[in-house]
Amino acid sequence: MKHTHNKLSVLSAGFILALLSLNAYAEDNKIEAPMNEDQVEGRVEEMKGTVKEGTGKLLDDKGMEIEGNIQKNKGKIQKGYGDIKKDIKEGN
Template sequence: MNKDQVEGRVEETKGKVKEATGKIIDDKGMQVEGNVQKNLGKAQKGYGDIKQDIKEGK
């Protein structure tokens, strides 16, 4: 597991929490911010997965 995979998963989780909190307190701005953060984390995780596959020769 590389740095991008770990950081991506962390950001994705933080985004999910922020999005859920926004839903609970009825804050649309926080929901959107959490959704964006979650998706950026997914993208970073995907990038890390690709780097790992290349490193392993897959």
């Protein structure tokens, strides 16, 4: 029981750190609002995938780790698609 509690504490801390790092990334890269829907959804999926991948590593669950990696990469692709749409709309 105590071992499971420790894993959940580490997982919670990891999730919080992931959210903080996303915020720091946004500030460093001067992500300007407004973003289009694909950019937002892509970033959210990328972060969720990163957390899931880390959780899989922490819990030694290869299936969860692989799912997280796939979800993270799908998010990157969707974010990239949103970036392209925004560039086209802005004429860049």
